[in-house]
Amino acid sequence: MKKFLVILLCLAMVLSLAACGGNGDNKTPGGNENTPGGNENTPGGNENTPGGNENPGNNDTPAGPNPPAHDGPVKLMVWGAEEDQDLLKTLIDEFKAQYPDFTFDITIGVESEATAKDTVLTDPEAAADVYAFANDQIDALVKAGALMNLSETAAQALPVFSGKNLDDVVAANGEGSIVACTRNNSLYALPFGGGNNYFLFYDSSVISAEQAGSWEAMLDAAQAAGKKVGMVFASGWYNAGFFLGAGFSVALQDDGSTKIDWNGTSAQGVKGTDVVKAMQTIASHPAFMAVPDNGLSNAIAGGNLAAVIDGTWDAGACRDLWGDGYAATKLPTFKAGDKDIQMGCFSGFKLMAVNQYTKEAGWAIALAEYLTNESSQVARFNARQLPPSNKVAAADPAVTENIAAAASAEQDVYGYEQSVGDTYWDPCATFGEQIVQGKMATDDAGIQQVLDDLVATIGTPVA
Amino acid sequence: MSKLKKVPLAIWGFLASIGGFFAEFGRAFAKGDIFVKLSVIWWGAGYIRRKQYVKGLIMxxxxxxxxxxxxxxxxxxxxxFGTLGTVQYSTHLDPTTFQMVPNDYDNSFLILLLSLMSFVVWAFALVVLLKNVINVYNLQKRAESGxxxxxxxxDVKTYLDSKFHITLLTLPxxxxxxxxxxxxxxxxxxxxxNYDQNHMPPNQLFQWVGFANFKSLFSSGLTSTFSYAFGRILGWTLVWAFFATFTTYFGGILMSLLLNSKKTVVPxxxxxxxxxTIAVPQFVSLLLVRYFFANDGIVNTICENIGLxxxxxDWGVINTTFIPFLSAPIWAHVTIIIINIWIGVPYQMLIATGILxxxxxxxxxxxxxxxxxxxxxxxxITMPYMFQVTAPTLVTDFVKNINNFNxxxxxxxxxxxxxxxxxxxSFAKETDLLITWLFNLTQNYYNYKMAAVIGIMVFLICxxxxxxxxxxxxxGDKEGVYN
Incomplete structure (x- = not known):
């Protein structure tokens, strides 16, 4: 008996070793759904002419969906944000209804769009067939070969599976969103949402619309009311807005480094040192609150802000904070040298990816296209207030009247494509933090040295 | 110095025992009969000769x-294994089935992993082969001596009885x-x-680069700053481990003495x-404390209100509108050590109570x-006794704190x-330990090669x-000797 217990104990120890092996479950399949028996599979295949598909390469006359016959149910896995689960279920049901002759087995998993890259790159072959991600991850995903080259594949597959033309699909979306999906002249994802940039939210009872047009006036107004203006300086995503507006550039190079020209004079004739001095002036103003990266919702909840530079995701929180005074507009101007410069921003989009390693390439492409078409984008706006990238949907009054979406679109005129490498983020965050903490030189020569070092550090490929 | 000589002595002893194993095999092979020699090729030979058919069959x-x-x-x-793969991944869409058809590509990581498993299996096979010959020779000697x-x-019964420890140890x-x-x-x-973000299987291959990563860890310059970061982080890691161990150790002893003192009410x-505080998970308590001490957190608000x-x-100690408890270098270091006292003292107090x-x-x-x-x-009296008893745990705690990620x-x-x-x-911060730096490299930048190098360094240090x-x-000669 004793020996039996001892053996049991040892087994338990060994098995618990096995249990603490893996990484838990990266993908939290909170909203799994299997709908096997939903459709019928008429024996004998499609009602179309047996023995062949329409000419797949014929892009001129798409002849209606005509997917090839499939053995058994079509198995697909889709990942979407947690807020999107119900919406995805509805959209996928509509998708399935379009193909009554096929059975589907589509699972929906939960994966935040901001972290999709991490989960996918852990094991690209096991990732979902179709998933949503934010455009800042596209460079890493393309480099790792996790995204399917849609220019080659969707051009053939779309006419057959959904009767659509890839060129039409591309033309239906805003130009900025397509640029965000394109790398090396090939399309690697389909856009379905814009408005992932940042702009200015403000309390109109404290700051007038005119004051919200410039940093200086806004900070003075906030100080008079005893409130603060918050912005994240310690992030290369936000603080680049100052330089982008002044005409400087940020570009990813082939070797993975990032080329910036902030240490010189911009195309608009603005000196980098002047931009830094403007940032230092703003940061040292008593009404300025430097928010840590990822600390925006905390800062808003703190209740002390009269204005904040943020994105559509915090629109609800701002509205709760300011109630009737809730307003949003494009980013303010700042004074560099003797010029008033409009702040720029990185354009942000939500994209739908098709996994390079999918086992159902044609169906995955069709599903991705359906989840990003005009009606889906409208549905998504109604559910989540996510501004659409589709041109027709974005012109809808419901969208243009949404305060946050309108401000996002207004700022996007000054938006720049985001294409940066890994070495960009930490040094830029440090750069912003040095300004916030007052640890940077204030004379021209010192600032020039800091900018030169920044350019050199970011421009080096990773060791 | 004489104590340091014990390290090479221990290593020498270990090597000597391995040598003895091989020597025994040589002896068995040389002195065994034909079936022992045959056992090198056919493992079951010796057992069959001695009529242990089942064992022969198993082998x-x-x-x-x-x-x-x-x-x-x-x-x-x-x-x-030598090249870690040469065929790069490429794929295309089959126009009739609309499936992606990849080529016969090499997955560098799989090659590395499965080659390693093969080596382990072969090492195991070699050990089994040698042990087998020794066993069969011993069997032969037993049979000859009657x-x-x-x-x-x-045999099965001995594995449940005198050799039970072998049975138990197999699975673990x-x-x-x-x-x-x-x-x-x-x-x-x-x-x-060079397995990093630019060389990620299955789409890309990675290759052997020898000691290049170690060289870049120890090189320096404006742009290649790994050695600078490594030096600073190593320094802080050791300082942190020292302070974390000893502050909680002494804190625990003092707290336990205080609680045991006759003057304490309701101990x-x-x-x-x-x-x-031990029962509340560190994840919960530390995340909350982080926001308490943040730049706009509660502690800062209180300090601002009381004029601190x-x-x-005014004294020139800080130049921001908040006290940077967790966001400026020295402040953060001290705050972390102090917060760790709160985390670690109760546990050490329990241990100290038992020992005292x-x-x-x-x-x-x-x-x-x-x-x-x-x-x-x-x-x-108290402290020498405590040191005597807890010295090994102090060392263990020190090494554990070197890796105190949480x-x-x-x-x-x-x-x-x-x-x-x-x-x-180099993707590092002043408050990083080697292990948190490693985590950042792996999790956010997929720089697995540098992370592996740092991991080896951590292992060597520990x-x-x-x-x-x-x-x-x-x-062993300090028992019972007090001042």
Whole structure:
């Protein structure tokens, strides 16, 4: 008996070793759904002419969906944000209804769009067939070969599976969103949402619309009311807005480094040192609150802000904070040298990816296209207030009247494509933090040295 | 110095035992009969000769399995081990089935992993082969001397009786080899490749680069700052481990003495409160504390309201509108150590209470009779006794604190941005331990090769400390010797 217990104990120890092996479950399949028996599979295949598909390469006359016959149910896995689960279920049901002759087995998993890259790159072959991600991850995903080259594949597959033309699909979306999906002249994802940039939210009872047009006036107004203006300086995503507006550039190079020209004079004739001095002036103003990266919702909840530079995701929180005074507009101007410069921003989009390693390439492409078409984008706006990238949907009054979406679109005129490498983020965050903490030189020569070092550090490929 | 000589002595002893194993095999092979010699090729030969048919069958089956493995499975990976794959992934869409059709590509990581497993299996096979010959030779000697040769049932019985320890250890050893040793070896191999974000399988291949990663860890310059970061982080890691261990150790002893003192009222209540801090998971408590001490957190608001912030600013200690508890270098270091005291003291207090109960009371009595005051008792009797008993745990705690990921990560992630450009270029922060730096490299930048190199460094540091410290401590001649 004793020996039996001892053996049991040892087994338990060994098995618990096995249990603490893996990484838990990266993908939290909170909203799994299997709908096997939903459709019928008429024996004998499609009602179309047996023995062949329409000419797949014929892009001129798409002849209606005509997917090839499939053995058994079509198995697909889709990942979407947690807020999107119900919406995805509805959209996928509509998708399935379009193909009554096929059975589907589509699972929906939960994966935040901001972290999709991490989960996918852990094991690209096991990732979902179709998933949503934010455009800042596209460079890493393309480099790792996790995204399917849609220019080659969707051009053939779309006419057959959904009767659509890839060129039409591309033309239906805003130009900025397509640029965000394109790398090396090939399309690697389909856009379905814009408005992932940042702009200015403000309390109109404290700051007038005119004051919200410039940093200086806004900070003075906030100080008079005893409130603060918050912005994240310690992030290369936000603080680049100052330089982008002044005409400087940020570009990813082939070797993975990032080329910036902030240490010189911009195309608009603005000196980098002047931009830094403007940032230092703003940061040292008593009404300025430097928010840590990822600390925006905390800062808003703190209740002390009269204005904040943020994105559509915090629109609800701002509205709760300011109630009737809730307003949003494009980013303010700042004074560099003797010029008033409009702040720029990185354009942000939500994209739908098709996994390079999918086992159902044609169906995955069709599903991705359906989840990003005009009606889906409208549905998504109604559910989540996510501004659409589709041109027709974005012109809808419901969208243009949404305060946050309108401000996002207004700022996007000054938006720049985001294409940066890994070495960009930490040094830029440090750069912003040095300004916030007052640890940077204030004379021209010192600032020039800091900018030169920044350019050199970011421009080096990773060791 | 004489104690340091014990380290090479221990290593020499270990090597000597391995040598003895091989020597025994040589002897068995040379002196065995034809069946022993045959056992090198056919593992079951010796057993069959001695009529242990079942055992012979088992050994033969094992040999066949390993040969099949070597012929069918291993070659496709081991043959590519030298190059780690040459065929890059490429795929295209099949226009009739609309499926992606990849080429016959090489997956560098799979090649590395499965080659490593093949090596482990072959090492195991070699050991089995050698041990087998030794066993068969011993069997032959038993048979020749007329002693009883076990039947299979009797053999099984010994495995449940006199050799029970072998039966019990089999599964755990297999578990350790598969889940601990192989991953560690794999990561050591990765340190010699260029597996990072630009070389990610299955789409891309990575290659052997020899010691290039180690060289870049120790090189310096404006743009290649890994050695700068490594030096700074190593320094802080050791400082942190030292302070974290000793502050909680002494804190625990003092707290336990305080609670045991006769002057304390309701000691059980205080003890309960302290133990509750152990019960609350660190994830919860540390994340909350992080936001307490954030730049716009509650503690800062209180300090601002009572005028402390303005006072510090007047003195020139800070130049921001908040006290940077967790966002400026020295402040953050001190705050982290202080918060760790709160985390670690209750646990150490429990241990100290248990040990102090065993303090030889006659020593205390005689000291009191001699007129020693409390402080002298503490310094000359209590502390030496405590050190004597807990010295090994102190070493273990020190090594554990070198890798104390939770406290550092949970308190600084997202709140602390470095203002040192050179550290930022290596993705490091002033408050990083080697292990949190490694985590950042792996999780956010997929820089597996540098992470593996740092992991090896951490292992070497911990191993060196442990060996030296244990050799100083286990000298065995300090029992019962007090000042």
């Amino acid at each position: 033969t089956a094992l040999e066949v399995a390993i040969i099949l493995f070597s012929v069918l499975f291993a070659p496709q990976y081991v043959s590519k 002693a009883h040769v076990n039947t299979f049932i009797e 050893v297999i578990g350790i080899v598969v889940f601990t040793v192989i991953p560690i070896l794999l990561l050591i191999f990765v340190a010699f490749t 059980k209540l205080w003890r309960l409160l302290l133990v509750i 912030t303005a006072l510090l600013r 109960m065993n303090l030889p009371s006659d020593q205390l009595e005689s000291a009191r009779i001699d007129g020693a005051n409390k402080f002298q008792v503490f310094r000359y 406290v550092i990560f949970l308190l600084t992630d997202g709140v602390y941005t470095t203002t040192n450009t050179k550290l930022a270029a 191993a060196v400390f442990t060996l030296i410290a244990f050799n100083f401590l286990i000298s």
